[in-house]
Amino acid sequence: MFETLKQQPADKILALIQMYRDDPRDNKVDLGVGVYKDATGLTPVMRAVKAAEMQLWETQNSKAYTGLAGDPAFGDAMVDLVLGGSVPRANVAAAATPGGTGAVRQAFELVQMARPDARVFVSNPTWPNHLSILAYLGMEMVPYRYFDEETRGVDFDGLIADLKTAKKGDLVLLHGCCHNPTGANLNGAEWDEVIKVLLETGATPMIDIAYQGFGDGLQEDAAATRKVAAAVPECLIAASCSKNFGIYRERTGLLMVVSADSSAQALNQGSLAYLNRQNFSFPPDHGARLVTMILNDAELRADWQAELEDVRLSMLGLRSQLAAELQRLSGSDRFGFIGQHRGMFSRLGTTPQMVEKLRADHGIYMVGDSRMNIAGLNAQTVPILAKAIIDAGI
Known part of the structure; x- marks a missing residue:
């Protein structure tokens, strides 16, 4: 029966993850996976979620x-x-x-x-x-x-x-x-x-x-x-x-x-x-x-909203830092769009060949269409990325 199955196309993001893991360079930067990461590279459990889980563990009496x-x-x-x-x-x-x-x-x-x-x-x-x-x-x-x-x-x-x-x-x-x-x-x-x-x-x-x-x-x-x-x-x-x-x-x-x-x-x-x-x-x-x-729950909701706002402001801060660093290095405002975009992602707007050059020469990992996960950055890696973008001639 199953001999008629055809090999399905590999997931490009999963393949990118494996390439990143196999890369021995210390200064590599992962901007491919679409999950939020804090400054330490961790995707944390939110405080309100932890508190709710503890309450649930104490009170839930059925899994029906x-x-x-x-x-x-x-x-x-x-x-x-x-x-x-x-x-x-x-x-x-x-x-x-x-x-x-x-x-x-x-x-x-x-x-x-x-x-x-x-x-x-x-x-x-x-x-x-x-x-x-x-x-x-x-x-x-x-x-x-x-x-x-x-x-x-x-x-x-x-x-x-x-x-x-x-x-x-x-x-x-x-x-x-x-x-x-x-x-x-x-x-x-x-x-x-x-x-x-x-x-x-x-x-x-x-x-x-x-x-x-x-x-x-x-x-x-x-x-x-x-x-x-x-x-x-x-x-x-x-x-x-x-x-x-x-x-x-x-x-x-x-x-x-x-x-x-x-x-x-x-x-x-x-x-x-x-x-x-x-x-x-x-x-x-x-x-x-x-x-x-x-x-x-008013208390849990207030804590969740506060932490969510911290996450949002952190990503906006990274956007502003990256746009400013690129302006400093390039002497132009052509990367100002990064500060105007919203959410986890920005599309750099360059070719797959340039994306591959960023990976091969600088250890910068992003999806081939130049989508980068801003939340994959931190204050230390923003200058690394900005220099790589300029050095690559983007």
């Missing part, structure tokens, strides 16, 4: 299933965190998933179940797993212009022109904040224009929000998602808790389906429960339980 859509309290807490009352809770169907990736996968399957011929508009570039899942499901993808290679900002005119070709029954995939892999985000006025196009075309938006709190702040990063959800007849939202709660390995996410009124909620909720049952039956609960405890 919660429900096909997970604990309703988790859905309530996350809907409030992401949507903040921008739409009535009764209009939102929600289901827990194994991480934000699980939410993305379930969203695509829901669209495929409802509209088998739906086209999915994806930003160019986007998170590679978006493309991989869509290809696996056999769904038609339509790229829309997003990243301007010259300015390293958003090609907004191209984006709007491409989105205007969408139609009712199509899905438009948007990043709620901290665009991955570029770090370049839409501003408020640009989001208004996107909403206008969505209303004109009748296409349905899907928002992937994986970095709430990593960009401009917890509320600020949710503003675009809330604006879209309040303006359009229906939308999908895939939310991740991996980054802002630091619980990567607990695989904690939520898929939301927002409708214009509460009459569609029961059908949407039943469809989400059905899809969960087909794919993994009951979703994992440990991470979801911790998130629920933190969001519903």
Whole structure:
């Protein structure tokens, strides 16, 4: 049977990890893996998560299933965190998933179940797993212009022109904040224009929000998602808790389906429960339980928000330091975009050949499309990276 299987393409980031591990150089810098790291290179367990785990260990008396859509309290807490009352809770169907990736996968399957011929508009570039899942499901993808290679900002005119070709029954995939892999985000006025196009075309938006709190702040990063959800007849939202709660390995996410009124909620909720049952039956609960405890406890929530803000400010500080060091070394402001980008990532906007030169000559590891994880830096490695970029002739 299995002799018919074909070797699948190697994951480029996993291959990069192994190359980094095998590199004997002491001054090597890992900017490839998409996880937050502190100044010591550790991805720490957040204080509030530790405290919630201790409480849970003391009080939890059963590991029985919660429900096909997970604990309703988790859905309530996350809907409030992401949507903040921008739409009535009764209009939102929600289901827990194994991480934000699980939410993305379930969203695509829901669209495929409802509209088998739906086209999915994806930003160019986007998170590679978006493309991989869509290809696996056999769904038609339509790229829309997003990243301007010259300015390293958003090609907004191209984006709007491409989105205007969408139609009712199509899905438009948007990043709620901290665009991955570029770090370049839409501003408020640009989001208004996107909403206008969505209303004109009748296409349905899907928002992937994986970095709430990593960009401009917890509320600020949710503003675009809330604006879209309040303006359009229906939308999908895939939310991740991996980054802002630091619980990567607990695989904690939520898929939301927002409708214009509460009459569609029961059908949407039943469809989400059905899809969960087909794919993994009951979703994992440990991470979801911790998130629920933190969001519903004033003291834990305040400590979590304070630590999350420290994380955000740390990444902004690294961005500012890198942009300033590159300006000093280059004598120009052509790298100012790094300070303007938000979230964990920036796309340097150079060729795969230059990325390989950075690795071979300077021990700088980043993805071939020049996406670099800003959180992989610290105050000591910023000057190393800046010098390598200039020496490489970027």
